[in-house]
Amino acid sequence: MAVFLYQVGEKMGLIEVQDLYYKYNDSEEWVLNGINLDIKDGEFLVIVGHNGSGKSTLAKMLNGLLVPNQGTVDVNGDKTSDRDKIWDIRQQVGMVFQNPDNQLVANIVEEDIAFGPENLGLESSEIRKRVDNSLKAVAMEEFKRYAPHNLSGGQKQRVAIAGVLAMQPKCLVLDEPTAMLDPVGRKSVMDAIQKLNKGLGMTIVHITHFMTEAIQADRIIVMEEGKIVLEGTPRDIFSQVDKIKEYHLDVPQVTELAFKLHQQGLKISPDIFDIDRLVNKLCYLK
Ligand SMILES: Nc1ncnc2c1ncn2[C@@H]1O[C@H](COP(=O)(O)OP(=O)(O)O)[C@@H](O)[C@H]1O
Ligand SMILES: [Mg+2]
Numbered sequence: 180m181a182v183f184l185y186q187v188g189e190k191m192g193l194i195e196v197q198d199l200y201y202k203y204n205d206s207e208e209w210v211l212n213g214i215n216l217d218i219k220d221g222e223f224l225v226i227v228g229h230n231g232s233g234k235s236t237l238a239k240m241l242n243g244l245l246v247p248n249q250g251t252v253d254v255n256g257d258k259t260s261d262r263d264k265i266w267d268i269r270q271q272v273g274m275v276f277q278n279p280d281n282q283l284v285a286n287i288v289e290e291d292i293a294f295g296p297e298n299l300g301l302e303s304s305e306i307r308k309r310v311d312n313s314l315k316a317v318a319m320e321e322f323k324r325y326a327p328h329n330l331s332g333g334q335k336q337r338v339a340i341a342g343v344l345a346m347q348p349k350c351l352v353l354d355e356p357t358a359m360l361d362p363v364g365r366k367s368v369m370d371a372i373q374k375l376n377k378g379l380g381m382t383i384v385h386i387t388h389f390m391t392e393a394i395q396a397d398r399i400i401v402m403e404e405g406k407i408v409l410e411g412t413p414r415d416i417f418s419q420v421d422k423i424k425e426y427h428l429d430v431p432q433v434t435e436l437a438f439k440l441h442q443q444g445l446k447i448s449p450d451i452f453d454i455d456r457l458v459n460k461l462c463y464l465k
Contacts, residue, residue: 190222193218194254194255194382195218196237196251197253198213198251199214200250214405220349221381225399226238227386227388227428229427239274242259270348273351275352276356279335287327289310295345313341313344313345317374318337319341322334351375352386355386356385390428390429409423417452
């Protein structure tokens with residue numbers, strides 16, 4: 180008899196991390212210390228945590244760049260420890276790093292995007308299609324004949340994202356992709372990521388230390404010393420302002436203000452992170 184594992188409307192599991200432990204060769208302590216995490220297909224997950232908490236190490240686990248010492252990482256049913264499956268896994272889970280300059284290989288944008296599909300040995304018509312679609316997905320189609328060094332940081336990072344998209348992954352893992360960008364560049368990259376998630380249903384794992392980015396997630400996990408110490412919707416997480424500070428993280432400014440007004444006895448919920456909502460609450464306060 181057929182068994183329905185998922186209810187209609189519920190997202191399917193894409194990546195499953197179970198009892199994951201990891202340490203680098205020369206380290207005494209576990210850098211990842213018992214991580215359990217399910218990432219659903221189409222989910223927008225944000226990972227936050229202060230420096231050294233293990234975020235980048237976890238990111239590299241998700242596409243098999245690193246493999247667990249103990250425990251498992253499953254991508255769409257395949258274990259990253261299964262070396263026969265590793266190329267398939269790396270194609271399904273694309274990685275974007277902090278510095279776009281380290282990720283661009285060619286002298287012309289479109290050649291850069293074509294690099295991955297060419298290595299897959301695809302036909303030139305298919306490569307062309309993928310290059311155009313990928314550039315369009317990050318709103319960079321008009322720059323396809325530009326030299327990357329003539330682009331802004333945000334534009335370069337969007338080209339780096341397009342290069343990964345050309346491999347047609349199911350999931351994008353972005354490790355602080357906005358850390359080196361100015362506010363305009365940051366917004367353009369976040370807009371592109373949002374469009375990939377909401378428009379194309381792509382699964383996103385986004386690591387950031389900008390809380391204004393974290394509030395855009397479906398779910399946030401907070402890491403500390405190789406463990407997941409908090410997990411929930413942005414509202415769940417930022418309603419715990421004291422705890423967030425305990426983990427050396429910032430609270431969105433709007434939330435901080437709402438929290439302080441609440442502490443002063445105003446009838447304002449302490450977990451507001453939307454400026455319009457706070458203004459609205461203040462205007463109608465009796
Ligand atoms: N290649 C490496 N070799 C040895 N130790 C490392 C290496 N990369 C990271 N670490 C250590 O692992 C811990 C977690 O690092 P990382 O995953 O980069 O954290 P985060 O991305 O949260 O800043 C840190 O203590 C860091 O020093
Ligand atoms: Mg890091």
